[in-house]
Amino acid sequence: MIGMAGWGATAQGWRKGPWTPEEDKLLTEYVNLHGEGRWSSVARSAGLNRSGKSCRLRWVNYLRPGLKRGQITPQEEGIIIELHALWGNKWSTIARYLPGRTDNEIKNYWRTHFKKKEKSSQKQEKRRTQLLKQKQQQQQQQQQQHEGNVSRVSSHADKTTEKLSGEHEKQQQQQQMVLMQPSIDENQIGLPVMYQDVHASWPSDQSVVDEGLGLWGGLWNLDDFHGHVDTSNCNKIAAMQQNEATAFPFVGDSGNFFNGGYIF
DNA sequence: AAAAGGAGCAACCGCACGCCC
DNA sequence: TGGGCGTGCGGTTGCTCCTTT
Numbered sequence: 001m002i003g004m005a006g007w008g009a010t011a012q013g014w015r016k017g018p019w020t021p022e023e024d025k026l027l028t029e030y031v032n033l034h035g036e037g038r039w040s041s042v043a044r045s046a047g048l049n050r051s052g053k054s055c056r057l058r059w060v061n062y063l064r065p066g067l068k069r070g071q072i073t074p075q076e077e078g079i080i081i082e083l084h085a086l087w088g089n090k091w092s093t094i095a096r097y098l099p100g101r102t103d104n105e106i107k108n109y110w111r112t113h114f115k116k117k118e119k120s121s122q123k124q125e126k127r128r129t130q131l132l133k134q135k136q137q138q139q140q141q142q143q144q145q146h147e148g149n150v151s152r153v154s155s156h157a158d159k160t161t162e163k164l165s166g167e168h169e170k171q172q173q174q175q176q177m178v179l180m181q182p183s184i185d186e187n188q189i190g191l192p193v194m195y196q197d198v199h200a201s202w203p204s205d206q207s208v209v210d211e212g213l214g215l216w217g218g219l220w221n222l223d224d225f226h227g228h229v230d231t232s233n234c235n236k237i238a239a240m241q242q243n244e245a246t247a248f249p250f251v252g253d254s255g256n257f258f259n260g261g262y263i264f
Numbered sequence: 265a266a267a268a269g270g271a272g273c274a275a276c277c278g279c280a281c282g283c284c285c
Numbered sequence: 286t287g288g289g290c291g292t293g294c295g296g297t298t299g300c301t302c303c304t305t306t
Contacts, residue, residue: 016276018300039291056291057275092293103293104274111296112272 014043014051019058023048027055028063061102068100072109080106081114 030046039052048055076098083094091103
């Protein structure tokens with residue numbers, strides 16, 4: 001890390017910016033010796049020119065033992081998705097279910113991965129609406145054209161035209177329905193539940209478990225919308241999530257990810 | 265090969281809330 | 286009861302690395 005260029009110090013004179021290995025060492029040694037808490041005094045006692053808040057953040061997000069570094073696994077991603085659907089932006093609560101992950105890490109992950117996907121799904125939705133509009137305009141034009149033709153044919157032909165027109169309308173209705181259906185990607189709705197892994201990472205704190213169990217019991221059985229229990233779905237989704245080229249499978253027709261993935 | 269742009273991450277800030285003295 | 290402190294959260298910034306042009 002290069003110097004402190006661009007960061008400087010706070011009004012109180014606390015250092016800001018990236019932590020140096022020396023600072024990390026000081027903080028780690030101090031916390032190992034005296035334990036967590038009283039962060040403002042930690043800053044002074046450990047000989048660190050950092051605010052208590054900064055020390056706490058550094059410890060919690062980076063130095064604390066047991067932290068898992070590296071990429072979020074598909075299993076973890078599944079848990080994040082589910083828990084976010086349950087609790088929204090309760091990052092610290094979600095983090096309790098992901099041993100070794102911090103709230104900040106999960107928040108960052110969510111913002112970079114799912115906000116992006118949310119955006120792209122909104123784009124898709126916009127595109128579909130646009131297509132539908134175009135189709136309707138086309139339909140109107142055809143209708144007008146057709147009306148013009150009808151006025152010029154015989155009474156016998158009228159019947160035929162009527163029949164054909166009905167067929168045509170039917171066809172157009174079908175086309176419209178197809179347009180209104182979610183695209184195949186968006187229709188890949190399911191839950192990325194990795195049952196064993198979830199249990200493995202289940203918090204020991206019973207109160208935390210109770211907090212969500214009522215909802216989870218039902219929620220995690222929702223393999224599809226029709227009550228069919230298809231565990232292969234989970235595997236499919238895990239596979240899809242690993243495939244970068246696949247669109248995010250939890251986006252609903254409305255473009256709203258949660259409405260698409262869960263029914264409450 | 266170099267510049268531009270985007271993604272990802274660590275860290276910060278401000279605010280709110282709860283706890284404790 | 287009020288102030289200090291710890292914690293949690295959303296939003297943002299600054300930086301590095303990677304990809305695209």
